[in-house]
Amino acid sequence: MNIETHRTKTLFEEIRALIKNNDDEYCSFWRPVLPWGGVYIIRAGQKAVSCIPLYVKVSLKNTCTIDGFLMLLYVILRDNHTFCREVGLFLGKQFVEYFLYLMDSYDYTTVKMLWIWDRMSKRQYRSAIHQAALEIDLFGNEHENFTKNLENLMSTIQESLCSNWCCPSRFQELLQNTINIKCSGLREFSHREFSYGPPPFIILNMQMWKSEDLSYVPYHLALSDHRYSLEGATLFNKEEHHYSAAFQIDGYWMHYDGLRTDNLILLNKPPELLLLSSLVYVRAPHN
Structure with missing residues (x-):
């Protein structure tokens, strides 16, 4: 008797299936993806007398400065399998493998902790103790909290x-x-x-530009004999000081916002790139 083993779909495959099977004008992903903030529990041992497990709670605040790019990084790596090795040379092979595993396991708070502890320096965020819990506040600029740690990749x-x-x-x-x-x-x-040769993707910091100064956004770039296509962007709401992200899968655009209940929605047209923070271009296969 043959026994078939069923492989669990990755998060990327689930999102792709949503797009493929969508017939509605408005469609959102079936569960929250990378919700804003997060609580991470560290088991610290047992008390000697009561034998009650002792836990340390880490509360995350204002995580939108890294959330959008974590989502974009995941989509880029899952949509381009050969990029994992290239990105692994800069971020570490173990980091890339664990990052993808956590995202596919929907363990989003651990994903954020992985980036904070593995990639960020303590100077890039504020931390304080509140009622025996550690609070990490990532309020600030996404270029300081995320893309700054990718400079070697794009140097x-x-x-x-x-x-x-x-x-x-x-x-x-x-x-x-x-x-x-x-x-x-x-x-x-x-x-x-x-x-180090043409990177798998490049990030353009657009916050120095005013929206009225941008007559158009190029969808393709030619760099170092390679062609790059616009596949993602992060958007900044100045009034709320909040970042969100948009990315493309199979020609369809999706918008991610960690503060929404339905935080991953399918767009019926390309996003309005008026509040740009970053543009993300992905290297096309070399013909």
């Missing part, structure tokens, strides 16, 4: 040569965030190249 290098032989730094290799030393000479720049 670039550019060589330059100054015409002035007396220049204190005639030849330079300009890395991201390098300060230039100026002199009276003319400086010739080479083409900027990615330090």
